[in-house]
Amino acid sequence: MHVGFIGLGNVGGKLAGSILRNGFDLTVLDLDENLMAKFAALGTKKGRSPKQLAGDCDVVITCLPSPAACAAVVEGPDGILEGIGPGTIWAEMSTTDAGEVKRLAGLVAEKGGEAIECPVSGGCHRAATGNISIFAGCSRETFEKALPFLTVLGRRVLHTGDIGSASILKVVTNYLATANLVSVCEALTTCKAAGMVLNTAYEAIKISSGTSFVHETEGQVILNGSRDISFTMDLVAKDIGLFQSIAEEHSVPLELSPLLNQIFADGISRYGPRELSPNIIKRLEDATGLSILGDGFPAEMEDDEPEEPGYEVRPTAAVAIAAE
Secondary structure (H helix, E strand, C coil): CEEECCCCCCCHHHHHHHHHHHEEEEEEEECCCCHHHHCCCCEEEEECCCCHHHHHHCCCEEEEHHHHHHHHHHHCCHHHHCCCCCCCCEECCCCHHHHHHHHHHHHHCCCEEEEECCEEECHHHHHHHCCEEEEECCHHHHHHHHHHHHHHHEEEEEEEEECCCCHHHHHHHHHHHHHHHEEEEEHHHHHCCCCHHHHHHHHHHCCCCCCCCCHHHHHHHHHHHCCCCEEHHHHHHHHHHHHHHHHHHHHCCCHHHHHHHHHHHCCCHCCCCCHHEEEEEHHHHHHHHCCCCCCCCCCCCCCCCCCCEEEEEEEHHHHHHHHH
């Protein structure tokens, strides 16, 4: 299988690395020539355009920062639509708008290609080891074709339904992660204000019912002081804004979501859109004069699980029906 990969940023570069590490024929493309050069030094081909990748590859993966960037790559000059045809799969791995990915998937289908949206969840450190989770929205037939490369990119792969379903679920999970991040910031700051040793507070939360994936990962880089989780405030704002839009579209009267959007809008106005997202805690540090730091925590997260072959995750009801 010849795979083309467009977008070698914080997440995309690590996902492309998994493709390369597992022996696939890989062609890469990015606006940053230095990123392409690093992959070329490892034996990959350098692509010339999205059109060329769509014409030459069995699968073209996009992992880009925004719906607008994805649309430009798919339907712009020398875009994927100009090269794609029957038998070729376009796989969108970005966190994007469900309506937009449906629209672009329709255009791909008109050219005879197949589309799958497959956003990832679990952090850059798991993207690097192929242990990240993947949501896959597409027809079951396309899912079966895509599974061989999806189980290389990720450990747990869930078929979520038709195109659009994976984007909704990805936005939902990113919203939950943001709510966790803000609550962890408040909890750690309150512990510090109350005179708790933050190393002890971290462990207490970790072994309790109050723990979360965010606490056990982002909590560590917060306490280290690096706050480096390879994700920025503008990307958080995009994701939670998409979640708010979904709720409004379906007349769900949310209370936490508008507040989270306000918090990150304020964080961006104070520290800039490209500030690392865990530094949302700086709002509390500034307000209290406290420094939320601990000893011995890592500056970046590393996946301590060995890379293992991926597999399809089936919803509980589907498992029960299959067993019958």
